[in-house]
Amino acid sequence: MKKNILNFSKKELEEFFKSIGEPKFRVTQVLDWIYKKKVLDFSSFSNLSKRLREKLEENFVIKTLSIEEIHESKDGSIKIAFKTFDDKYIESVIIPSKDRVTLCISTQIGCNIGCAFCNTARLGLIRNLYTSEILEQYLLSESIINKKITNIVYMGMGEPLVNFDNFLNSLERFISEEYFNFGKRKIVVSTIGIPEKIRRLADFEYAPKISLSLHFSTDEERKKYIPVSYKIDELVESLYYYYKMTNLPITYEYLLLNGINTSQQHMEKLYQIVSLIPKSKINLIPFNEFEGSSFSTPDVEEIERFKEFFKERGIFTSVRTSYGRDISAACGNLGFSLLKRDLVKRDLKRKS
Numbered sequence: 001m002k003k004n005i006l007n008f009s010k011k012e013l014e015e016f017f018k019s020i021g022e023p024k025f026r027v028t029q030v031l032d033w034i035y036k037k038k039v040l041d042f043s044s045f046s047n048l049s050k051r052l053r054e055k056l057e058e059n060f061v062i063k064t065l066s067i068e069e070i071h072e073s074k075d076g077s078i079k080i081a082f083k084t085f086d087d088k089y090i091e092s093v094i095i096p097s098k099d100r101v102t103l104c105i106s107t108q109i110g111c112n113i114g115c116a117f118c119n120t121a122r123l124g125l126i127r128n129l130y131t132s133e134i135l136e137q138y139l140l141s142e143s144i145i146n147k148k149i150t151n152i153v154y155m156g157m158g159e160p161l162v163n164f165d166n167f168l169n170s171l172e173r174f175i176s177e178e179y180f181n182f183g184k185r186k187i188v189v190s191t192i193g194i195p196e197k198i199r200r201l202a203d204f205e206y207a208p209k210i211s212l213s214l215h216f217s218t219d220e221e222r223k224k225y226i227p228v229s230y231k232i233d234e235l236v237e238s239l240y241y242y243y244k245m246t247n248l249p250i251t252y253e254y255l256l257l258n259g260i261n262t263s264q265q266h267m268e269k270l271y272q273i274v275s276l277i278p279k280s281k282i283n284l285i286p287f288n289e290f291e292g293s294s295f296s297t298p299d300v301e302e303i304e305r306f307k308e309f310f311k312e313r314g315i316f317t318s319v320r321t322s323y324g325r326d327i328s329a330a331c332g333n334l335g336f337s338l339l340k341r342d343l344v345k346r347d348l349k350r351k352s
């Protein structure tokens with residue numbers, strides 16, 4: 001099978017070009033076509049010789065994902081299901097708003113963290129995505145909407161810090177001026193939190209904004225609903241390091257689960273945690289109900305009460321608007337429907 005050129009670093013491509021007798025500057029030309037002009041067809045690289053274009057075709061591909069389904073929500077968000085080269089599915093969501101177009105991307109097929117409130121968790125981990133598959137979600141999504149995507153959030157299927165190396169490679173390509181040139185503040189990684197990886201990310205040249213999916217304010221509750229979870233103390237220590245190294249504010253995501261984590265006591269404990277690092281913010285996420293889940297969303301008054309509590313104490317708190325509820329594109333809803341459909345198909349085939 002041909003290799004995807006998006007998985008190769010500039011240095012690796014320079015070595016390949018040297019081996020076929022081509023000068024270094026040709027690599028810059030190729031990167032320019034892919035990352036600046038976003039042309040995904042070697043035959044259109046018009047400033048390269050025919051021989052070199054053929055060599056590239058012989059050895060590489062640029063696209064391995066294909067678009068399987070596109071669903072548009074009443075609220076303007078668009079969910080795209082991609083099929084991978086090995087017949088698996090991943091999903092991305094485009095969220096247009098007044099002043100930006102945000103793309104929510106996936107980093108794994110399925111996930112093994114096992115969060116009780118997440119539909120993707122029901123798949124288990126099927127495999128990590130390659131760097132190329134993370135980047136292709138962006139390139140193909142932008143080509144569908146014909147508009148510039150301005151922000152990227154790593155909040156789709158999977159835990160980015162588990163697929164660490166490919167995640168870091170994709171960050172470099174998104175943020176570095178040499179590639180897509182988004183800038184650090186336009187990218188957010190949402191993570192359940194792995195202290196050692198948070199520290200390593202803090203030391204990385206292309207560290208983006210980070211959002212910890214905290215959701216519960218005690219270790220016991222976190223462990224109960226997020227089976228693979230670290231102690232809150234350890235997480236906050238690593239986030240403090242992140243804040244010091246990057247000077248980027250930390251966001252805590254808090255899923256509001258009716259009757260489970262919304263009491264006065266929960267608010268007070270959450271306040272203690274959030275006040276440990278200056279400039280930290282809270283993003284409240286009312287739970288998005290899905291078929292088969294046993295959780296429910298608190299009513300509007302309760303969400304407001306929660307928000308006011310933090311506002312009064314000077315903590316910037318926002319309530320996340322859930323886009324794409326009617327197309328199962330909201331937070332925690334991704335991935336299951338297509339894989340389930342595929343499993344049913346395979347099951348029927350086996351039986352017939």
Ligand code: SF4
Binds near residue numbers: 156
């Ligand atoms: S919420 Fe995120 S980390 Fe948890 S199971 Fe779902 S995809 Fe994985």
